[in-house]
Amino acid sequence: MTSGSSNDLEGTASPMGFAHHDHDTCVIDGLAAAEACCAKESLRFTPVRRKVLEILLQEHRALGAYTILDRLRDEGFGSQPPVAYRALDFLVAHGLAHKIERLNAFIACAHPGENHAPAFMICRLCDSVAEAHSVVAKGALGTAARAIGFRIERTVVEAEGVCPTCAEKVPDKAIGNASV
Amino acid sequence: MTSGSSNDLEGTASPMGFAHHDHDTCVIDGLAAAEACCAKESLRFTPVRRKVLEILLQEHRALGAYTILDRLRDEGFGSQPPVAYRALDFLVAHGLAHKIERLNAFIACAHPGENHAPAFMICRLCDSVAEAHSVVAKGALGTAARAIGFRIERTVVEAEGVCPTCAEKVPDKAIGNASV
DNA sequence: GTTCTCCATGTGATTTTATAACATAGCAGT
DNA sequence: ACTGCTATGTTATAAAATCACATGGAGAAC
Numbered sequence A, B: 001m002t003s004g005s006s007n008d009l010e011g012t013a014s015p016m017g018f019a020h021h022d023h024d025t026c027v028i029d030g031l032a033a034a035e036a037c038c039a040k041e042s043l044r045f046t047p048v049r050r051k052v053l054e055i056l057l058q059e060h061r062a063l064g065a066y067t068i069l070d071r072l073r074d075e076g077f078g079s080q081p082p083v084a085y086r087a088l089d090f091l092v093a094h095g096l097a098h099k100i101e102r103l104n105a106f107i108a109c110a111h112p113g114e115n116h117a118p119a120f121m122i123c124r125l126c127d128s129v130a131e132a133h134s135v136v137a138k139g140a141l142g143t144a145a146r147a148i149g150f151r152i153e154r155t156v157v158e159a160e161g162v163c164p165t166c167a168e169k170v171p172d173k174a175i176g177n178a179s180v
Numbered sequence C: 001g002t003t004c005t006c007c008a009t010g011t012g013a014t015t016t017t018a019t020a021a022c023a024t025a026g027c028a029g030t
Numbered sequence D: 001a002c003t004g005c006t007a008t009g010t011t012a013t014a015a016a017a018t019c020a021c022a023t024g025g026a027g028a029a030c
Helices: A023-040 A047-057 A065-074 A081-093 A140-148 A164-169 B023-040 B047-057 B065-074 B081-093 B140-148 B164-169
Strands: A097-100 A105-108 A118-123 A129-133 A151-162 B097-100 B105-108 B118-123 B129-133 B151-162
Touching (some): A023 A047, A047 A065, A047 A081, A047 A097, A118 B140, B047 B065, B047 B081, B047 B105, B140 B151
Antiparallel strands (some): A097 A105, A151 B151, B097 B105, B118 B129
16 A cells, blocks of 8 residues: 555545535435345345334444434334444445444445445544545555465554544634644 | 563664563663653652553563552552552653553553654554554645544554564464455 | 244343542641 | 542443344245
8 A cells, every 4th residue: 555556545435424425316316226236145124124224324324233222212123232332243244334443333335335444533522434445455554464474354544633524613723633 | 471571583773672682671671761861851650650660671562451450459458459450550651661552551661752743553463563654644645634634643553463483383273364 | 824943133231431529638848 | 638530440321243043025936
């Protein structure tokens, strides 16, 4: 990810979370993609799972399992933690949603169906999250991993900071800076 | 995998966790570096903080806060969660330790004093963790972030997989593959 | 169509991880 | 010694995740 391949992200990674877009479309498309994906792999896209994905799609933010659980209860589904966790596990396992480890929270996948290693930008002020493709395996970490024979199976790549929208609203001082 | 059980892989410079090395030195050096670092910045490297760092240095694994807490109790320190969390917060804040978000656990920093954005390789079989430098901010994610005006303040980069030592012990089939 | 099996869901209880809130104690500067 | 700041100790509670077991529903086998 260092030098050479630096625009692997740019084309696809329209920063959904921070950009203006038609949100209804975004939910509908997401559900449709999930349905297609499940049909293709003979997975059961049940009501709870569908509802959880819908809840996630309604935001470009990560939601905690208990927030989701509250909304499930409002919709008449079971109200115990396993209900939410099981649906989330399913969605995550099949690439329809991702867990943001830094937040212990979940977000709908922005590129369902594509086999990808996601990377995220998390705004600490407004909590919005944008998904991009990561190419860690090709970057410095991948190089180090190959050099010593470590076999990478999954990656967690999360950048925390301030999104462009919030950066505008807040005096520079309040933002601090960090250039990692 | 406590102090003794490192593997005999050839050490490239960075991936400490999987490389063969003199472990005592590693603890002593770590504490010395921390001391130097705290002295330089006028920070108080108190007994609890020192002990927690020592506990972490004794392993190249991430330890949960409650595991650390148990050991603190054995050493006669306070035994309530805040005791461990406060020491850990201090160490993390000053770059002497890192939190592995994927595991909700903590590990001693392998490059204390250097201002760095750490990246980790986590073996899911033996739980050992190696630290490398990450350059996310300069890589593809950094490029994308700059392109849209997202200001990265902190990064989480964690690769989960199988370390070289475990890969040797386990039939390939059981390992699976992933090439992210 | 009935039965069987598998998987999904519902529910109660528990475990693990983390913080809030407040009291006590130690050091640093005056 | 007084004062202000930081660190520690302790009780209690919140937040996140899992366990264990009962119920139910869809599809395959008969």
